[in-house]
Amino acid sequence: MEPDRPKQEGWREKKRRETLQRITDSALRLFAADGYEATTLDAIAKAAGISRRTFFYYFDSKEEILAAWQKGLPEAFRAAILAQPKDQSPLDAVCSAHLKLMANFDAAQTIVIERILRSNEQLRASNQAKFLQMEQTTFEALCEIWPQAMRRKALRMVAMVSVGALRLAIDSWAEEQQRKPLADYVKEAFADLKAEVTDA
Incomplete structure (x- = not known):
């Protein structure tokens, strides 16, 4: 099992990056279409195909999405x-x-x-x-x-x-x-x- 751990961790990191990108892309599309203030976290989560709980695993707010892009x-x-x-x-x-x-x-x-x-x-x-x-x-x-x-x-x-x-x-x-x-x-x-x- 030990030799498989790096591969498993690599897969998890890839999935994490993909989810982060999907959330960011979904949020930006909604910001552009509906306006930043009008876009809700629930709408972002739905557009990204994740639950609200999963959203909060990655971000605490809409501002953090923009901060992540800038970081x-x-x-x-x-x-x-x-x-x-x-x-x-x-x-x-x-x-x-x-x-x-x-x-x-x-x-x-x-x-x-x-x-x-x-x-x-x-x-x-x-x-x-x-x-x-x-x-x-x-x-x-x-x-x-x-x-x-x-x-x-x-x-x-x-x-x-x-x-x-x-x-x-x-x-x-x-x-x-x-x-x-x-x-x-x-x-x-x-x-x-x-x-x-x-x-x-």
């Missing part, structure tokens, strides 16, 4: 930065990391989440915390690539302005109703940033 972003972004070639500037490395991650984004799901996160004060605060974590993650990843102590202040500035550029890109993308792919807005935001820095 994995900083670490995924950190890995994307560290995978960048070292023969480019820190700002270019960050921009390329954003574009790499966006290649795997579900645009429709992302815009629904962005709208929800702007819908009330509590969720706006959560969104702000996400960007602050992204800034810290960016700084730490850049320091791993360029560990010289004398560069830390400059790398901190790169982290701050690059997250600002990302936020502006997302805002423009949402305001213009996804007229272009989000990646195009990111490229434009970073190009504008570099142009201003160069002209300063």
Whole structure:
């Protein structure tokens, strides 16, 4: 029986991930169709094909569903930065990391989440915390690539302005109703940033 345990644990973990994803996807579809406030936990559980009791095994609230979606972003972004070639500037490395991650984004799901996160004060605060974590993650990843102590202040500035550029890109993308792919807005935001820095 012992040799089978790792396989069994792997299967359980796979089922857990699948259930988490199903709950998240079901919730986002309902949020988009019915509105965040109007969507009940019972409706999410029904759409995901689980019981209310099972729902509470994974999440305590609707807010936690959004938090779970956001939680994995900083670490995924950190890995994307560290995978960048070292023969480019820190700002270019960050921009390329954003574009790499966006290649795997579900645009429709992302815009629904962005709208929800702007819908009330509590969720706006959560969104702000996400960007602050992204800034810290960016700084730490850049320091791993360029560990010289004398560069830390400059790398901190790169982290701050690059997250600002990302936020502006997302805002423009949402305001213009996804007229272009989000990646195009990111490229434009970073190009504008570099142009201003160069002209300063």
